[in-house]
Amino acid sequence: MKTSDGRTAAAVSRGDVLAPGLIAVLGAALWAGSTFVPTSLPFFLPYEFSWLIYLAISVSGYWFLRGLRRMPADDRPPVWRRAAFFAGLALLWTVTQTQFEFLAQRMFFTNRLQHVAMHHVGAMLVALGWAGPAILAGGPDWLRRIFGNRYLRSTVSVVQHPAVAVLLFVGLFYFWLIPSVHFRAMLDPVLYQVMNWSMVVDGILFWTLVVDPRPTGVARVSYGVRAALAIGVMFPQIVLGALITFAERDLFPYYAFCGRYFPSIGAVADQQIGGIVIWIPPAMMSVIALLIVVRNMMLEQDAKHLSR
Numbered sequence: 001m002k003t004s005d006g007r008t009a010a011a012v013s014r015g016d017v018l019a020p021g022l023i024a025v026l027g028a029a030l031w032a033g034s035t036f037v038p039t040s041l042p043f044f045l046p047y048e049f050s051w052l053i054y055l056a057i058s059v060s061g062y063w064f065l066r067g068l069r070r071m072p073a074d075d076r077p078p079v080w081r082r083a084a085f086f087a088g089l090a091l092l093w094t095v096t097q098t099q100f101e102f103l104a105q106r107m108f109f110t111n112r113l114q115h116v117a118m119h120h121v122g123a124m125l126v127a128l129g130w131a132g133p134a135i136l137a138g139g140p141d142w143l144r145r146i147f148g149n150r151y152l153r154s155t156v157s158v159v160q161h162p163a164v165a166v167l168l169f170v171g172l173f174y175f176w177l178i179p180s181v182h183f184r185a186m187l188d189p190v191l192y193q194v195m196n197w198s199m200v201v202d203g204i205l206f207w208t209l210v211v212d213p214r215p216t217g218v219a220r221v222s223y224g225v226r227a228a229l230a231i232g233v234m235f236p237q238i239v240l241g242a243l244i245t246f247a248e249r250d251l252f253p254y255y256a257f258c259g260r261y262f263p264s265i266g267a268v269a270d271q272q273i274g275g276i277v278i279w280i281p282p283a284m285m286s287v288i289a290l291l292i293v294v295r296n297m298m299l300e301q302d303a304k305h306l307s308r
Contacts, residue, residue: 016066023058027051044094047101050193054097057089064131067138077130085129091122092200105186106261108252109273115199116277119173120285123203127211128292160209162225169206170236172198173278177240179251186254206233211292215300223297227290234286241279245272 033041034049046054064085068076077085094100095117104114136144146152158164176182176195185191210226212219221229250256250267260270 019062019066023055023062027054027058030054041099043099045099046097047099050097052193053093057093057097060131060135061086061089063135063138063143064129065138067134067136070137071134075133077134081129081131084125085131088122088125088127088129091117091125095122096196103261106255106258107265108255108270109265109277110261111186112274112277114196115173115176116281118196118199119169119203120207120282123200124207124211124285124289126204127207130213156205157220159205160220162209162221162229165206165209166229166232168202169233172202173237174240177244177278179253182252183254183257186258207289210289211296213296215303223293226293230286230289230293234283237282238279241275241277241282243275244278245275247271247275 030046031049031051034046038047064082068082095104095114100110100114103110105111136147159168176185176199185195206229209220210229212221212226216222219226244251248268251271252267255270256267265273
């Protein structure tokens with residue numbers, strides 16, 4: 001018996017057994033390397049290996065690929081969406097599981113680059129991939145039961161209510177930059193992970209709501225609301241970036257406490273660069289999201305005209 005892409009059932013079965021084993025072996029090797037010989041690892045390997053991050057990225061990518069094989073050809077996302085999804089995963093890996101993580105803990109502006117990658121660029125790329133159906137198709141039965149649970153679906157509905165979505169998206173970005181909160185989060189390993197995970201999860205949920213490719217009536221909100229969400233979160237972030245850029249004193253003493261990676265860049269200069277990172281790239285992502293919403297709306301209108 002052959003699958004839709006011509007592979008035999010036995011070949012698919014072998015792949016389904018080998019892939020999890022390879023993921024486990026590779027994870028064990030990365031853990032061992034980062035634990036016992038961290039200074040010998042190249043830049044693209046983990047500074048601080050996290051099983052949770054590694055499994056979230058590798059397993060979701062595997063389920064996505066397996067789901068593509070199982071889905072009818074007409075239901076598979078186009079190539080550009082697949083590329084966006086894997087580009088998002090790659091970016092999230094780069095800023096959390098490479099030596100860049102060390103830089104993100106030693107300079108304010110690199111920490112801001114990390115969070116913009118998590119909360120904006122990487123999260124939007126994952127959302128553009130629209131990978132949910134393929135991941136569910138490729139995942140185990142318990143995954144479909146979890147995401148079909150009415151309590152989880154109700155929770156997601158609340159989180160993706162437009163007012164709540166904006167409040168969380170902007171509020172979390174502000175919250176982790178309260179100087180006292182930021183200082184504590186950067187020193188506490190558990191709180192540090194909570195901060196980073198909240199950036200990624202909230203970013204994916206928000207951008208999934210905004211760049212939803214489904215037509216009106218199927219998507220959670222209308223095109224007008226999606227456009228308003230994209231632009232609405234832009235201005236509070238511009239304000240925050242401007243406040244930090246023009247601050248004349250050190251607002252984030254953690255980086256002086258731990259020692260800056262680039263000692264030639266002083267506290268105020270570090271903040272100014274970080275403020276610009278908060279100010280400009282997120283605003284650009286909002287504009288890109290708006291263009292995507294307009295494109296999706298035009299595609300739906302064209303489809304309606306053709307169907308008449």
